[in-house]
Amino acid sequence: MKKIIQIARLELSLLFYSPIAWLLMIVLVVQMNLSFLPVLPGLTQGQNLGFLTSKVFTNPEELGVLSRILEHLYLYIPLITMGIISRETSSGSIKLLYSSPVKLSQVIYGKFISMLVYNLLIIGILTLFVLVGAWFIPHFDYPHILVALLAIFLLLSAYAAIGIFVSSLTTYQAVAAISTFVMLAVMNYIGKVGQDLDFIRDLTHSLSMPSRTERLIAGLLNTRDVIYYFVISGMFLAFTITKLELERLSKSTLQQAGRYALILLIGLTIAYVSSRQPMIGYYDATSTKVNTITKTGQEILKNMGDEPIEVTEYINGFDQSYFNSSPAERIADISRWEPYFRFKPNINLKWVYYYDSIPGTTSFLMEQKMSYNKYVTTMALIQEIDLGNFLNVKEVAQQVDLRGESARLVMQLKYKGKTTFLRTFPPPDQKFWPGEAETGAALKRLIVTPPKLVFATDGYQRSMDKVGDRDYKVLANSKTSRASLINQGFDIDSVSLERNDIPKDIAALIIADPRVEFTAAAKAKLQKYIAEGGNLMIAGEPGKQHIVNPLLDSLGVQMLKGTIVQESRDYSYDLLTPNLAPGAVAMDKRLQQYYSYGLMVSMPGAGALSYVSKGPFTVYPLLMSNAQTSWLKKGKFTLDSAALTVDHINGDQQGSFPTALMLTRKVNKKEQRIIVAADADFFSNTELNRNNMQTLNTAFAMSMFRWFSYEEFPVDASRPPSKDNAVTLTKASIKPIQILFYGIIPGTLFLLGMVLLIRRKRK
Structure with a gap:
């Protein structure tokens, strides 16, 4: 030495x-x-x-x-x-x-x-x-x-x-x-x-x-990469020593090549063995462990035991999503699963490439008078793919039913005979691949019974399948939306109370903006469901109190006459922005930071609720209007250039009113959970995409449905905020640097x- x-x-x-x-x-x-x-x-x-x-x-x-x-x-x-x-x-x-x-x-x-x-x-x-x-x-x-x-x-x-x-x-x-x-x-x-x-x-x-x-x-920091650099360094140093030693020794070319080959073999063997997943040790040096899946994700994988998981990507060569998972992107694709390999090495990845027409192709072919075969040939040239390596529609249909997936890249997860889809997301989503929340939800669906949310369809209610401004497809049933409930682990269904019984063992029944009174038979089914401890959400609209209130009688809640209006310089007076109440934090602790910041939920055309404090349920307000800028306006009013004012003569009431309530009670050894809202728009397609003010409608809606699932879904993939979020640097101190x-x-x-x-x- x-x-x-x-x-x-x-x-x-x-x-x-x-x-x-x-x-x-x-x-x-x-x-x-x-x-x-x-x-x-x-x-x-x-x-x-x-x-x-x-x-x-x-x-x-x-x-x-x-x-x-x-x-x-x-x-x-x-x-x-x-x-x-x-x-x-x-x-x-x-x-x-x-x-x-x-x-x-x-x-x-x-x-x-x-x-x-x-x-x-x-x-x-x-x-x-x-x-x-x-x-x-x-x-x-x-x-x-x-x-x-x-x-x-x-x-x-x-x-x-x-x-x-x-x-x-x-x-x-x-x-x-x-x-x-x-x-x-x-x-x-x-x-x-x-x-x-x-x-x-x-x-x-x-x-x-x-x-x-x-x-x-x-x-x-991981042993595989550290050992790799040691191996590379050791191999080339050994090559150097061998080179110099062989210069003064008389060895045949075969013997010299054999020595180099032996060094190479030893190095590659060490690198290969150290790169096997069970042999890799990890240390995530980041303060928030951003390179490691959260404790929730780790627990999901632990509960799956030793049984393997099969992940099959179905990639349509004619869709733009193909370029995110083409063979040239295979290494990056595998690396996305490495955080999961750490805790479950037997996740087996497969890739299936096929070709299929994308949505809108049929009308395009009719306009261009083009045959399907010509379309296939043209798309193959555009995408620069060899169709010999791709399955056709019939061949891929024998493996999986991809109807309803819009011919996009989708992953099928299979575990113990159960399957579920894990989807990717097109623009305007800034991230194409599913995040830890979506991946965790898909994995968890394989080991638990997914919670089912059922939307009532009677009385011309809002639809979970339509993309209209006031409907709910974005939140409930959009496969291309990351925040959609079906991509966060829920099953979504609908029921007609007039024609069918309410399904058993569902996470919640949603009645959203009924516009026609329910029949006695439908009311009886609903009252029975409530009496047996079923979870429920009722969202009404001002002007329909006579339809909603009969459904609320047994809950000790009523929707007051009138509409809450809010004074505003920029927005219509009927756009209410109530703040979170302490009850919202009790419903979901993740709302604590929003509550402390005083963030708002947008509610266009909201009513006010009243409740009996000593009724059958324990009641907590979730959202409260601002007493300084809003009031309950009675009767009809016109939204025009003239500013609205409080009209006490006609019964206008000033004050802070709850616009959403949380009700709980114990029934059959289970906590029954009910939410009543005096607005049915706050989780509509339009309000979830509002971009002219900062609102937390999506977060609030997710918290409600997480509450209904007893915190099972959506999967909590949140991390503690980073502490290095500020600088002490000033313009004056830049010059000395x-x-x-x-x-x-x-x-x-x-x-x-x-x-x-x-x-x-x-x-």
């Missing part, structure tokens, strides 16, 4: 007695300056939404200065390693090494250690920028950045080992530098080669080093290098 250290010290002295090492460090500082310093003024604007450590340093989609430097790191090593061995062979000093008592392995290890020290200096330069970030970001995520710096160090070390090997292949330093450039460039970009070919994809990806570094920089990094640091490195080189020349 002493000889190795002596060789490392000698190599370092040679390295820093040349201008290249100093010049490259100065170039690195300048390059980091160009990435880091221009973004500082933007951080002082105060428009930060958390995860600042990641945004500034590791997220390539944001600022990600450490992530972006990865693209250029391979340019630094070749100029350092180009002479590390070739210098010995060109000068003839290699012969002295052959005859000296020092082993060749000690020489190579010593030279490699000198490179590790230089790599640490590079990490030190990067750390200067990290320290500045830690200074102006309170609650800086140190573990995450330490793992990121470790990843960069491992990558640089692997580059150094490759550079040392290439340097041993030639006596010319320039050739060694160029060859190392080429080899590292290949290792950087080989991961993009042949990704659409099954037999090449895994091989080229396994040789791609930056892709592994990206995973580590994201904060997920710029002086430090633009002038002092590179100037100091330049002066140190000059002093050392001048002293060396004098000696």
